[in-house]
Amino acid sequence: xxxxxxxxxxxxxxxxxxxxxxxxxxxxxxxxxxxxxxxxxxxxxxxxxxxxxxxxxxxxxxxxxxxxxxxxxxxxxxxxxxxxxxxxxxxxxxxxxxxxxxxxxxxxxxxxxxxxxxxxxxxxxxxxxxxxxxxxxxxxxxxxxxxxxxxxxxxxxxxxxxxxxxxxxxxxxxxxxxxxxxxxxxxxxxxxxxxxxxxxxxxxxxxxxxxxxxxxxxxxxxxxxxxxxxxxxxxxxxxxxxxxxxxxxxxxxxxxxxxxxxxxxxxxxxxxxxxxxxxxxxxxxxxxxxxxxxxxxxxxxxxxxxxxxxxxxxxxxxxxxxxxxxxxxxxxxxxx
Numbered sequence: 001x002x003x004x005x006x007x008x009x010x011x012x013x014x015x016x017x018x019x020x021x022x023x024x025x026x027x028x029x030x031x032x033x034x035x036x037x038x039x040x041x042x043x044x045x046x047x048x049x050x051x052x053x054x055x056x057x058x059x060x061x062x063x064x065x066x067x068x069x070x071x072x073x074x075x076x077x078x079x080x081x082x083x084x085x086x087x088x089x090x091x092x093x094x095x096x097x098x099x100x101x102x103x104x105x106x107x108x109x110x111x112x113x114x115x116x117x118x119x120x121x122x123x124x125x126x127x128x129x130x131x132x133x134x135x136x137x138x139x140x141x142x143x144x145x146x147x148x149x150x151x152x153x154x155x156x157x158x159x160x161x162x163x164x165x166x167x168x169x170x171x172x173x174x175x176x177x178x179x180x181x182x183x184x185x186x187x188x189x190x191x192x193x194x195x196x197x198x199x200x201x202x203x204x205x206x207x208x209x210x211x212x213x214x215x216x217x218x219x220x221x222x223x224x225x226x227x228x229x230x231x232x233x234x235x236x237x238x239x240x241x242x243x244x245x246x247x248x249x250x251x252x253x254x255x256x257x258x259x260x261x262x263x264x265x266x267x268x269x270x271x272x273x274x275x276x277x278x279x280x281x282x283x284x285x286x287x288x289x290x291x292x293x294x295x296x297x298x299x300x301x302x303x304x305x306x307x308x309x310x311x312x313x314x315x316x317x318x319x320x321x322x323x324x325x326x327x328x329x330x331x332x333x334x335x336x
Contacts, residue, residue: 037093037094039073039081046094056270079099096111096179097243098179114240144250151272153276155220157217157242158219160216160228160233161235165235186313204227215231219286222290228290228293235301
């Protein structure tokens, strides 16, 4: 009997403490940890974005909200993660805007070649709140189950191979691994190349075996995934921005209070404002490390032939993608 009374008292005490915790706003009773996934190593700009987002979210929520990062495709490649997020199985995901176009075709506007004049122009575009708002509205109109919180970048994409690429003539007739999007499948044939689609995880072996002769990505991605081992020449074509989206599942979003939603959006806005400069510095640092590893970097690529072939395609593709794409392309061009 005495034991039963003691157990009853302990149970009542536990319930009372829990009720008091909620009543007083004890963070231990309200802590939420979210899954935050991406397909690149944490050493890339995706990891930089994840760390910035986590730190800002903790600061704004006073420690009650944070993320667990799942890098290096632990939860799947980008197309698979998009599906899982829309189903509510992952809370936050980073994808390239190119892969975002598999769910929202007009997102391909950010994959158009040579629309960013230089790195400074790229930084200004991504930090522009009106462009970010226009991109989010475009996604909201066409995607169910998730929405975009903000834009980030991994810098500009370059081509790498076993041979130098000094001009557009050097890729004519070559097999190039590209992201499976309308923009890539239009731009690269305009340069005279053959496009090949495959998951990112298969690029290393495909370069090694000759299934493809050229691949393209950011400098840090090239280094972090050791693609230099099978394609030791990096040619700085800077043909496309390696832009990315931070997504949130609607299932997750709808569980948040208005105040928590505000914190999440503010954290994403902070990342969009601060990540580009860090990502571009990471690209520069990676280039220096690659040189020390013996990688040949072709700096003075003649881009004129690429640009001449790309410019007519820009407006053509934007119109085919849709009115949001046309609007955003105009906004990008107008950023000074």
